[in-house]
Amino acid sequence: MPTQWLLTGGAVLGSLALLACGSDPTTSTSKTCGASGAAANITATSSLSFAPAAATINAGQSVCWQNGSQFAHTVTSDEVGAFNNGLAIGDTFIHTFANKGTFTYHCSIHAVMTGTITVQ
Numbered sequence: 014m015p016t017q018w019l020l021t022g023g024a025v026l027g028s029l030a031l032l033a034c035g036s037d038p039t040t041s042t043s044k045t046c047g048a049s050g051a052a053a054n055i056t057a058t059s060s061l062s063f064a065p066a067a068a069t070i071n072a073g074q075s076v077c078w079q080n081g082s083q084f085a086h087t088v089t090s091d092e093v094g095a096f097n098n099g100l101a102i103g104d105t106f107i108h109t110f111a112n113k114g115t116f117t118y119h120c121s122i123h124a125v126m127t128g129t130i131t132v133q
């Protein structure tokens with residue numbers, strides 16, 4: 014039934030649009046960090062590091078992580094529950110830091126991968 018197909022297709026497209034935009038203002042995914050407007054861009058690398066490992070931003074600004082490697086990674090706050098996001102190959106993750114402080118994080122898959130965000 015053609016009408017049924019159109020409705021189903023519209024629902025699928027709507028779902029994809031929601032996924033692309035993200036509904037949480039503090040966390041979202043996009044294709045590239047360059048267009049994200051984040052104050053700092055960090056790449057998860059194939060040599061199992063976050064590059065740069067340390068970044069400094071101002072309170073209220075965002076950091077964008079991108080998986081530029083051939084492995085899956087995570088961006089996981091050392092403070093339990095602050096942020097934890099899987100990064101498939103090519104994925105990006107954006108987090109906004111509202112408060113000043115020093116925030117350390119790691120990759121839950123590769124223990125050697127650690128980083129620090131200083132919010133001033």
Ligand SMILES: [Cu+2]
Pocket residue numbers: 061085086087120121122123126
């Ligand atoms: Cu990793």
